[in-house]
Amino acid sequence: MALVPFLYDLGIPYNAAWFISNAVLILIFDVVLLVLIAYLLLFDRKVWAAVQMRRGPNVVGPFGLLQTFADLFKFLFKEVIIPAGANKVLFLIAPFLTVLLAFAGWAVVPMDDGMVIADINVGILYLFAMSSLGVYGIIIAGWASNSKYPFLSALRAAAQMVSYEVSIGFVIITVLLFAGSLNLSDIVRAQATTGTLALFSWNWFSILFPMLPIFFVSALAETNRPPFDLVEAESELVAGFFVEYSSTPFLLFFLGEYLSIVLMCAMTSILFFGGWLAPINVWWLNWVPGIIWFLIKIVIVFFMFAMVKAMVPRYRYDQLMRLGWKVFLPTSLAWVVLTAGWVLFVRPHL
Amino acid sequence: MFQAIAFYAFSAILLLSAVMVIGARNPVHSVLFLILAFFNAAGLFILIGAEFLAMLLVVVYVGAVAVLFLFVVMMLDIDFAELKKGALQYLPLGGLIGLVLVVELWMGSKAWTLRPVQLEAAAQPIPYDVTNTAALGHILYTDYVFHFQIAGMVLLVAMIGAIVLTLRTRPGVRRQNIAAQNARTAADSVTMVDIKPGEGA
Numbered sequence: 385m386a387l388v389p390f391l392y393d394l395g396i397p398y399n400a401a402w403f404i405s406n407a408v409l410i411l412i413f414d415v416v417l418l419v420l421i422a423y424l425l426l427f428d429r430k431v432w433a434a435v436q437m438r439r440g441p442n443v444v445g446p447f448g449l450l451q452t453f454a455d456l457f458k459f460l461f462k463e464v465i466i467p468a469g470a471n472k473v474l475f476l477i478a479p480f481l482t483v484l485l486a487f488a489g490w491a492v493v494p495m496d497d498g499m500v501i502a503d504i505n506v507g508i509l510y511l512f513a514m515s516s517l518g519v520y521g522i523i524i525a526g527w528a529s530n531s532k533y534p535f536l537s538a539l540r541a542a543a544q545m546v547s548y549e550v551s552i553g554f555v556i557i558t559v560l561l562f563a564g565s566l567n568l569s570d571i572v573r574a575q576a577t578t579g580t581l582a583l584f585s586w587n588w589f590s591i592l593f594p595m596l597p598i599f600f601v602s603a604l605a606e607t608n609r610p611p612f613d614l615v616e617a618e619s620e621l622v623a624g625f626f627v628e629y630s631s632t633p634f635l636l637f638f639l640g641e642y643l644s645i646v647l648m649c650a651m652t653s654i655l656f657f658g659g660w661l662a663p664i665n666v667w668w669l670n671w672v673p674g675i676i677w678f679l680i681k682i683v684i685v686f687f688m689f690a691m692v693k694a695m696v697p698r699y700r701y702d703q704l705m706r707l708g709w710k711v712f713l714p715t716s717l718a719w720v721v722l723t724a725g726w727v728l729f730v731r732p733h734l
Numbered sequence: 735m736f737q738a739i740a741f742y743a744f745s746a747i748l749l750l751s752a753v754m755v756i757g758a759r760n761p762v763h764s765v766l767f768l769i770l771a772f773f774n775a776a777g778l779f780i781l782i783g784a785e786f787l788a789m790l791l792v793v794v795y796v797g798a799v800a801v802l803f804l805f806v807v808m809m810l811d812i813d814f815a816e817l818k819k820g821a822l823q824y825l826p827l828g829g830l831i832g833l834v835l836v837v838e839l840w841m842g843s844k845a846w847t848l849r850p851v852q853l854e855a856a857a858q859p860i861p862y863d864v865t866n867t868a869a870l871g872h873i874l875y876t877d878y879v880f881h882f883q884i885a886g887m888v889l890l891v892a893m894i895g896a897i898v899l900t901l902r903t904r905p906g907v908r909r910q911n912i913a914a915q916n917a918r919t920a921a922d923s924v925t926m927v928d929i930k931p932g933e934g935a
Contacts, residue, residue, distance in 0.1 A: 399736055474766075505865045509789035516797030520769070523801070527762060527808055535808075542805045546798055553793075566867055706912065 410501060414487060421642050422452040424683070428690045435694035462631035467529065470628065474528035479633040482521030482640035489514035489647050494569045496660045496674035507568040508556055511651060515552075515606060518644055519545040521637070522608075522615060522625045529628040537624035540701065541608070541615045547708040548605040554716035555599040558592055558723040559655045572659035582665045586658040591726050595719055596656050598712050600688070603648040605708065607641065609689060611696040612704060645689060646682065653681035741781055748774035761807045769800045786866040 387405030433440030441448035492507040494500040526538025563574035577585035605612040616624030660674030779788035
């Protein structure tokens with residue numbers, strides 16, 4: 385945004401100046417996001433290794449800090465292999481679609497008060513839409529590979545993601561009822577308080593608390609993380625939908641998966657842990673920029689994701705469906721009614 | 735200027751993909767073009783400022799309904815290329831139906847006028863601080879709440895009807911009882927038997 389007056393003074397029309405400055409902003413944001421993802425990926429592997437009493441990546445760079453970049457270049461310099469029987473266009477569109485949608489979701493995430501690329505009124509619906517579209521990359525990849533295991537994986541992905549979207553949707557509705565807005569920045573502002581112990585005014589310490597584990601587990605299922613990684617269960621489906629993928633297209637799938645996982649972490653911290661707000665209202669904590677708090681919260685939630693991956697064994701498919709439809713859906717549906725009643729009758733008198 | 739470019743791009747892709755839905759040889763491609771059409775329709779909604787409807791179109795139609803479409807079409811084992819060979823003989827009939835629809839739409843749009851009451855309502859624009867979502871919610875849940883509930887009841891009846899039509903209860907099926915499984919303990923499911931050497935069956 386800061387670029388607009390500068391470009392306008394150079395004689396560029398206002399519309400074009402706005403367009404260029406936004407494009408530059410998005411480019412910078414995405415590069416920073418990619419570097420962040422590279423280190424979160426390393427963090428994920430280190431946590432996983434520590435739980436299993438291994439060292440994890442420790443060869444490339446000090447403490448293995450450059451491991452992700454070594455992997456990146458390894459994938460980039462390999463040959464792209466397209467199976468003879470595959471549908472070539474769709475086979476190559478699928479990984480691009482996955483990454484595109486995973487990046488697109490980040491457009492509405494507020495990093496700090498006012499620090500957001502697109503501050504739209506229906507921000508949370510947009511995020512929900514982008515995360516539910518993520519399944520198309522997997523379905524198209526599975527179908528276009530023209531191979532048995534990827535196809536089975538695509539069918540699993542379709543059923544699994546549609547099931548867990550329902551409970552994610554209801555959890556989002558309960559938070560919306562509390563905040564009274566669909567704008568993500570307003571949802572964070574609604575959790576702010578003037579009291580000292582600010583962290584107890586966030587949504588997790590309220591009647592919404594049971595929605596936090598439901599959202600967390602549904603987010604695991606939505607992003608195909610273990611213990612819900614039936615889409616890529618190596619004991620049954622080899623590697624699932626990316627069996628036939630190699631080099632850069634594989635890298636794009638991998639990147640898209642981690643982008644949406646970190647997006648889910650960001651969403652958890654916005655919906656339940658007060659986004660950019662400091663946990664305790666004292667001047668030296670409030671002096672820390674909001675983006676730092678937001679990043680700390682993302683890393684903590686991501687640590688939970690990593691620990692779950694390291695510790696919990698994979699679910700059976702019928703157990704997955706039972707959990708989604710018979711446990712999470714009724715609970716979250718009942719909680720929508722309860723929260724609506726609470727907001728209407730109890731909260732105004734508090 | 736940008737709005738005009740966006741409008742023409744969205745509309746052109748929408749119309750092209752709508753044609754491709756019926757034109758594509760492969761049914762999976764048809765569904766993917768349908769999804770592209772939904773997506774561009776959502777773009778058009780955003781251009782007229784109806785961002786809530788746009789997101790709902792993407793979430794409901796693209797995110798859920800089209801996934802199930804794609805799911806079913808991918809599972810079908812019908813040679814669609816064979817089916818499409820005779821498709822041209824339906825062109826006159828299909829064209830006629832299309833023409834009738836276009837003429838009816840045109841007549842409808844020409845004959846349609848606002849009642850004076852609604853003209854008054856239309857003359858009062860929605861205040862700037864009332865979002866799309868709030869305005870729609872007010873209309874649905876306050877002004878037309880009974881119509882909304884009737885629509886909900888119709889959907890519920892349709893859902894129950896679909897379940898009743900497809901549910902088959904067969905005798906002799908051994909079902910999993912999760913609660914009974916979870917309630918099992920080692921004491922009532924394992925017995926230790928001491929078998930002497932050479933006597934085991």
